[in-house]
Amino acid sequence: MSSPTSAHEQATPAADPWSQLDEAGTGLTVNDFLTTMLSQLVTALRSSVTEPYATQFELTVPEWRMLALLAHGKELSFAEMVKQSTSDKALVSRTLRLLEDRGLVTLESEGSTPRRRLICRITPAGEALHAQVIPLAQRGQASVIRLLTPEERHGLYTGLRKLHGICTGAGRD
Secondary structure, three states: OOOOOOOOOOOOHHHOOOOOOOOOOOOOOHHHOHHHHHHHHHHHHHHHHHHHHHHHOOOOHHHHHHHHHHHHHOEEEHHHHHHHHOOOHHHHHHHHHHHHHOOOEEEEEEOOOOOOEEEEEEOHHHHHHHHHHHHHHHHHHHHHHOOOOHHHHHHHHHHHHHHHHHHHOOOOO
């Protein structure tokens, strides 16, 4: 990772096709699309920040994400795990089964109908592992966030929250 004074810090007007963007998106290339840029950033962050601390504890990134969600919520339904992780049902199911096999979570069915609810809970072993990993995760995330100036951090955070709210309907009246 580079320092805040790197060439990447200051976007020049020619390198910033968003500043004067019209409604038609004239001049945007696929590499300028928000979706492309965010996808590329997520991939880069996952491999440079998240994977190192996850693999240190023999966790995959999806396993770490599920464990962290349960550590925060203690008990979540399978549907809520899918929603909060923004992963597909198959990945969440496979990941939770692997965590269950390792004794890090428990999965319990509620009800006797075909559409019974699956409740996911973190175990004491899962909580202990989370307690070991979370300081490294926080430090890794902070090291990247702190590459931005306080103003850039504020703008990025509020912009991302705003777009998320709009795209999920949470920002609509």
